[in-house]
């Protein structure tokens with residue numbers, strides 16, 4: 001049981017997978033009505049914790065079992081002393097839903113068919129549509145949903161905000177803007193897509209004891225799409241360290257970054273790498289930046305390289321007896337400018353685990369993403385935001401739509417681990433496994449925060465090189481750590497107070513006492 005409870009919140013499902021899992025439960029003998037009673041009872045209990053019984057509550061009821069859940073909630077809140085009314089604009093209901101309507105009405109709970117009839121309420125429960133939504137919501141329901149959104153009344157959505165596509169998070173016509181979403185049993189993939197975030201409000205999982213065996217029977221031993229949780233993220237940190245070690249055993253990262261025009265990017269990337277705890281840090285920058293980097297990171301080996309007349313790195317002039325294979329990992333790109341093409345080509349040709357970001361990605365796109373990466377054997381991690389993603393993978397449409405699908409396709413095509421930045425950063429490996437970071441903060445939407453991630457990720461990769469940890473797990477940990485540092489900094493300094501330098505200083509505060 002412990003194992004199940006630890007993992008259940010990581011699992012992400014599509015509508016089809018949820019249906020298959022629930023079908024197994026019913027086939028095993030659980031009556032549909034019993035499951036609905038159990039689930040809706042848990043919803044009603046949670047609602048009572050959010051809002052006390054003095055409230056007037058409207059229950060928005062759909063034709064399917066989402067509506068059935070809503071009607072059970074209506075009845076239970078009625079018994080608990082809430083002033084309940086039901087809005088049900090449909091006439092063809094599923095059998096179970098129809099029975100619950102009949103019983104609710106027998107208790108004297110008023111039921112309305114027209115939005116204009118609805119009495120005032122303190123909050124609404126959205127039981128219109130759940131994972132059974134199959135098509136665009138059209139009038140008259142669409143207009144009702146738009147009107148309900150205008151009411152500015154707090155809304156608690158059952159399973160999903162009605163109108164959101166369960167898998168892609170796309171708004172099908174229109175959607176309820178919920179203040180709370182109580183997701184049932186297993187996290188629906190649509191709730192982890194950027195395009196859904198304006199509609200979800202505060203999302204919680206209502207666990208209704210789905211047997212782990214049923215989850216594994218449908219999703220396989222290890223689910224393909226998972227949410228990054230503190231448990232999974234902290235488990236791949238290079239802690240505790242062995243009592244006997246030395247700096248080179250704790251990873252040697254080579255950062256290749258910066259230009260005369262973008263000196264700050266090199267500093268921020270290096271500060272991210274410092275935060276990772278990497279044993280040794282070498283930083284290759286144009287010669288004119290060398291003293292600047294040394295002044296900020298006295299512990300780093302700063303390599304001043306010959307520069308082009310535009311102030312970009314012209315040539316990697318590594319110290320005597322070292323070459324790219326001397327390093328555990330390489331992170332390349334922040335602040336390089338487009339003039340460092342030969343440098344990016346050189347690191348792509350190396351046999352080292354490589355993180356490519358920013359101009360490193362733009363240069364890769366220019367060289368031809370798929371063709372260029374096909375030559376590489378060593379691990380490659382790409383960390384594009386949506387703009388860079390489109391340049392790298394012009395034929396993959398919806399990095400703004402179904403980001404899970406987009407990042408899976410990009411990883412499969414390129415053979416790289418791809419981290420697609422966003423409010424819900426998604427990470428895929430070439431085999432189709434996906435990690436989604438379920439928590440972040442708009443405070444991170446600032447210049448330089450991506451540089452910090454690149455350094456942090458490079459440092460973690462360098463420390464994991466002799467360990468059998470999948471690259472995508474390391475990338476997921478970096479994304480989680482970076483996001484949590486932003487959240488912690490924003491909680492102490494507001495969302496306006498998380499500049500990239502400050503972000504880098506919060507990295508270690510995230511793991512103190514948690515690792």
Ligand SMILES: NC(=O)C1=CN([C@@H]2O[C@H](COP(=O)(O)OP(=O)(O)OC[C@H]3O[C@@H](n4cnc5c(N)ncnc54)[C@H](O)[C@@H]3O)[C@@H](O)[C@H]2O)[C@H](O)CC1
Pocket residue numbers: 022032035036039040062063064065066067069094128129130131132133134135136137138158159160184
């Ligand atoms: N499977 C179970 O027994 C349980 C499910 N849970 C809850 O039930 C919903 C899923 O229920 P389902 O009946 O499959 O679908 P929905 O209630 O989401 O509603 C879909 C319903 O509405 C029709 N429909 C679909 N799209 C549209 C549209 N655009 N316009 C109008 N009508 C539409 C469709 O024909 C269906 O009849 C799940 O989310 C849970 O809330 C229980 O919690 C556990 C047991």
Ligand SMILES: [K+]
Pocket residue numbers: 066126127128129130157158159160161162
């Ligand atoms: K709903």
